[in-house]
Amino acid sequence: MEVRWIRDRISETVHHYRNGEDLYGEQMGAYAGRTELARDGLSAGSLELRITGLRPSDDGQYICIVKDGDAYDEATVKLVVSVWILLF
Numbered sequence: 001m002e003v004r005w006i007r008d009r010i011s012e013t014v015h016h017y018r019n020g021e022d023l024y025g026e027q028m029g030a031y032a033g034r035t036e037l038a039r040d041g042l043s044a045g046s047l048e049l050r051i052t053g054l055r056p057s058d059d060g061q062y063i064c065i066v067k068d069g070d071a072y073d074e075a076t077v078k079l080v081v082s083v084w085i086l087l088f
Contacts, residue, residue, distance in 0.1 A: 001068045003037060005049045008061035008076065015049055030057065054081050 002018040007028070015035040016023040022037065031051070038048040047064050059081040065074045 001042075002066070003047050004065045005035075005037075006063050006065065008063050014051075014062060030055075051079075056081055056083055 002016075004016045005014040006012060007014055012028045013026040014028060014031050015037055016026055017037045024032070027035070034052050036050045036052075038046065038050055040046075041048055047066060049062070049064070051058060059079060062077050062079060063074055064077065066072070
């Protein structure tokens with residue numbers, strides 16, 4: 001099975017997983033060390049991508065592409081990053 005998360009507007013790889021391994025060689029530098037595919041849900045069909053250290057630049061659409069043998073599917077998810085500023 002292969003799972004690839006990409007940014008919609010720039011079509012670059014955010015996270016790539018294939019046959020039990022995370023492949024970081026194609027990953028955008030902005031996401032280095034900040035992504036994880038939640039493997040605990042893979043057998044149930046969950047393809048949850050976790051991004052740590054959210055930044056305003058992470059805001060936007062992401063596409064999840066899944067290939068398994070001859071099967072192919074994709075889904076689009078919109079991430080909204082809200083920034084709160086506290087003034088004292």
